[in-house]
Amino acid sequence: MSRAFTKEQDDAPIDIAERPISPHRNLVTPEGLKQIESEIATLQEQLHKANDEEDRETIARVARDLRYWTARRETAEVSVPDADSDVVRFGMTVTIENEDGKAQTWKIVGEDEADAAHGKISHVSPMAVALFGKGVGDIITVNDKEWEITAIG
Template identity: 30%
Template sequence: MKGRNMTRWRDPAKDPRQEKKSNLITPQGYARLKGIHDHLSRVRRPEISAKVGEAAALGDRSENADYTYNKKELNRVIARIRYLGKRLDELQVVDRLPADTGRVYFGAFVTLEDEDGEEMRIRIVGHDETDTSKRWISVDAPLARALLGKALDDDVTVAAPGGETTYVITDIDYREPQ
């Protein structure tokens, strides 16, 4: 049976989408998600609902592109609001520094040096606030898992697509949560 609703079967044990996400988040990340949720709920949803109402008032909905587009957009916004509402309830805000700031834990800014002497500065954050342009990686990422609990000048070996890479931790920094 073929159809648009058919999907490829994936082994649940090997499917990365089935991996459990950590529920940790920084206060800044939580505030950003809360702001997005509030904006969608208070501003975007009423705007789109009004557009759907105006388009529906024009008459025949079967050939009304404005109605169809705005209805799909409204459903997408409602789904996003629902997801964010559930996710915000699950999250645990980490709003204090660890007792031992000489080791790598959640929220740390870590400077790594590879075998070629090139430095890379990353931050370990929650799944919902990862940003590759800022080099913020998820606490669930293989590199972050390898770094957790390590101290200054420790060697860390991580399996990468191009083979194993070894890094040396050259700096660990925590900024006071605001």
């Protein structure tokens, strides 16, 4: 009989690939650390519930995510910028303007915190890398577009 018509064993392992961990330093803002810790707490609750229900697929997925977030917590480096800095650093909010007068404001955060739709970019993004160490009035070029730094906070 073809294996396609045989019943899978209930104890067969579920193969869920690990979440890749970035090779970059795991810089986080204080808010980012809270997000990681909240994610871990939520996943621990989900794992407990899935174990109670003996939901093997959920257990595998949640356990994988819990391993990822635990590793991220273990390597997290909280970084708070010096409030008196006159150059762009991790954790700062930067406003830039292009030659057409279009302004954009970004907060430079950790990779797991990044959310461009909400104005947060990863510290390893091309824009953040171009901004680091620059001050108000400096010009940066990203993707063949020039931007002037108009504010740092």
